[in-house]
Amino acid sequence: MARSRRLSAAECGDGAPVVSMYARIYDIVRQIPPGRVATYGQVAAIEGHCSARMVGYAMAALGQEDVPWQRVINAQGRISERSGGGGKSRQREKLMAEGVIFDSTGRIDLEVFGWDGPDFDWIRDRGMFAAPPPWSG
Numbered sequence: 001m002a003r004s005r006r007l008s009a010a011e012c013g014d015g016a017p018v019v020s021m022y023a024r025i026y027d028i029v030r031q032i033p034p035g036r037v038a039t040y041g042q043v044a045a046i047e048g049h050c051s052a053r054m055v056g057y058a059m060a061a062l063g064q065e066d067v068p069w070q071r072v073i074n075a076q077g078r079i080s081e082r083s084g085g086g087g088k089s090r091q092r093e094k095l096m097a098e099g100v101i102f103d104s105t106g107r108i109d110l111e112v113f114g115w116d117g118p119d120f121d122w123i124r125d126r127g128m129f130a131a132p133p134p135w136s137g
Contacts (some may be wrong), residue, residue, distance in 0.1 A: 024128070025058040031122065032071040034098040036115040037108055039075045040127055045131035048116060056080065070094040071115075075134060077108040110135040
């Protein structure tokens with residue numbers, strides 16, 4: 001049985017450089033308006049060549065302050081714990097300052113605060129994919 005080669009730190013699943021994939025992820029996240037959230041999986045589906053986990057890695061590697069990282073949450077409508085801890089309360093504070101409401105269990109109602117995705121022309125012009133929000137029927 002053939003073994004699959006291990007990906008280098010500079011590649012994503014399709015052999016494209018991670019740097020360009022991260023740039024695409026950051027472009028998508030910049031489209032999420034204040035007071036709205038998107039899931040890691042939703043961002044991955046729009047990017048089209050990565051997984052929700054890769055979106056998480058991109059958010060963890062973020063060094064650019066103009067990317068609203070706080071607006072990306074998990075599919076359960078919750079803030080994901082960071083490796084090494086920390087950041088969860090900061091993300092919650094930033095979202096609350098934008099008007100996002102958490103229920104008593106720390107969950108955000110995606111039907112109320114979920115982002116519908118970028119404009120179709122924006123998606124088409126960048127060669128990305130229209131993906132329905134995960135909470136839509």
